[in-house]
Amino acid sequence: MANAPVNITVTGAAGNIGYALLFRIASGALLGPDQRVNLRLLEIPQAVQAAEGTAMELFDAAFPTLGTVDIFDDPKAAFEGANIAFLVGSMPRKAGMERSDLLSANGGIFGPQGEALNAGAAQDIKVLVVGNPANTNALIAASHAPDIPSSRFTAMTRLDHNRALAQLATKAGVHVSDIDRVTVWGNHSTTQYPDLTQATIKGAPIPEILADRAWVEEDFIPTVAKRGAAIIAARGASSAASAASAAIDHVHDWVLGTSGSWTSAAIMSDGSYDVPEGIISSFPCTSVNGEWKIVEGLEIDEFSRGRIDASAAELVEEKTAVAEMGLI
Numbered sequence: 613m614a615n616a617p618v619n620i621t622v623t624g625a626a627g628n629i630g631y632a633l634l635f636r637i638a639s640g641a642l643l644g645p646d647q648r649v650n651l652r653l654l655e656i657p658q659a660v661q662a663a664e665g666t667a668m669e670l671f672d673a674a675f676p677t678l679g680t681v682d683i684f685d686d687p688k689a690a691f692e693g694a695n696i697a698f699l700v701g702s703m704p705r706k707a708g709m710e711r712s713d714l715l716s717a718n719g720g721i722f723g724p725q726g727e728a729l730n731a732g733a734a735q736d737i738k739v740l741v742v743g744n745p746a747n748t749n750a751l752i753a754a755s756h757a758p759d760i761p762s763s764r765f766t767a768m769t770r771l772d773h774n775r776a777l778a779q780l781a782t783k784a785g786v787h788v789s790d791i792d793r794v795t796v797w798g799n800h801s802t803t804q805y806p807d808l809t810q811a812t813i814k815g816a817p818i819p820e821i822l823a824d825r826a827w828v829e830e831d832f833i834p835t836v837a838k839r840g841a842a843i844i845a846a847r848g849a850s851s852a853a854s855a856a857s858a859a860i861d862h863v864h865d866w867v868l869g870t871s872g873s874w875t876s877a878a879i880m881s882d883g884s885y886d887v888p889e890g891i892i893s894s895f896p897c898t899s900v901n902g903e904w905k906i907v908e909g910l911e912i913d914e915f916s917r918g919r920i921d922a923s924a925a926e927l928v929e930e931k932t933a934v935a936e937m938g939l940i
């Protein structure tokens with residue numbers, strides 16, 4: 613293979629998402645069939661043995677695109693030389709919990725990991741935070757990595773985006789690949805705003821679907837926003853394979869580009885669309901040359917304005933809460 617191997621650190625490697633994610637990365641689904649990857653698995657000491665079992669299976673799969681697999685319980689060692697980091701390791705919520713209930717439980721993980729990234733990651737490091745509450749955990753990590761541009765710290769709303777595509781495709785009786793220009797705004801929480809106002813199906817706008825306000829407001833939006841809880845209720849565990857798949861989609865598009873389309877990614881707000889600066893919020897994004905760019909100039913109607921503002925306000929509240937806990 614022509615290119616040098618890419619070093620990819622995955623935290624929570626022995627967890628449910630980790631198990632689904634590692635094999636997709638190793639198989640070439642992330643960076644393509646011509647790019648070798650070295651995996652660096654980070655776990656807590658109690659789960660290192662389980663991670664070793666996963667590493668044995670990765671070895672047994674004999675992927676042509678897999679280079680080395682190393683296992684760590686020390687973040688500084690795990691992030692040394694990392695080009696890409698998936699920060700998955702943290703506690704998932706259980707039935708009856710909101711993702712914000714995880715702020716204090718998981719927030720403490722991301723400061724030390726931000727410091728470790730700052731100390732040793734490669735100069736082109738790209739970070740995707742999956743562990744909940746993902747947006748604010750990404751903010752915590754970024755705030756501990758002063759030498760890494762904050763644009764390199766992102767959080768995952770791609771699962772919400774994919775859920776929105778699936779719901780719209782079902783409603784319209786089309787394939788997900790026929791749909792474009794869907795956006796998830798804000799927080800990866802129930803305040804998120806899955807927005808269809810710009811959506812197209814086979815290149816055409818969808819006025820009839822948008823006119824069905826009962827479906828948009830009482831069915832589509834709550835179904836997408838509460839899908840995580842519905843999965844927990846059905847499976848008895850939080851989404852794992854779909855989350856891993858969305859993580860692959862996010863980083864694949866970040867590195868290789870969105871090629872004419874747009875997607876949703878939670879990135880550091882620069883104040884676009886009056887979302888306060890300094891929170892990690894989901895926007896409509898393209899990726900060109902390895903950089904996320906917010907799609908600018910979209911018209912925001914009154915309903916959308918209220919929903920975007922409400923989710924941004926929740927992110928500001930989360931930021932205040934973690935500041936009071938001394939996490940940023």
Ligand SMILES: NC(=O)c1ccc[n+]([C@@H]2O[C@H](COP(=O)([O-])OP(=O)(O)OC[C@H]3O[C@@H](n4cnc5c(N)ncnc54)[C@H](O)[C@@H]3O)[C@@H](O)[C@H]2O)c1
Nearest residue numbers: 624626627628629659701702703704742743744768771855
């Ligand atoms: N953003 C999203 O769309 C999305 C979707 C699904 C799940 N999640 C979140 O992803 C996280 C992981 O979910 P899961 O189902 O894999 O959970 P899991 O409990 O199956 O696995 C988590 C793993 O993380 C490890 N871990 C804990 N602390 C760690 C640390 N400090 N360093 C390294 N590893 C650590 C645990 O040992 C465990 O193996 C949860 O917070 C969940 O809520 C986010």
Ligand SMILES: O=C(O)C[C@H](O)C(=O)O
Nearest residue numbers: 705744839840841850851
């Ligand atoms: O909802 C959860 O707690 C898990 C995850 O964030 C999801 O959206 O499936």
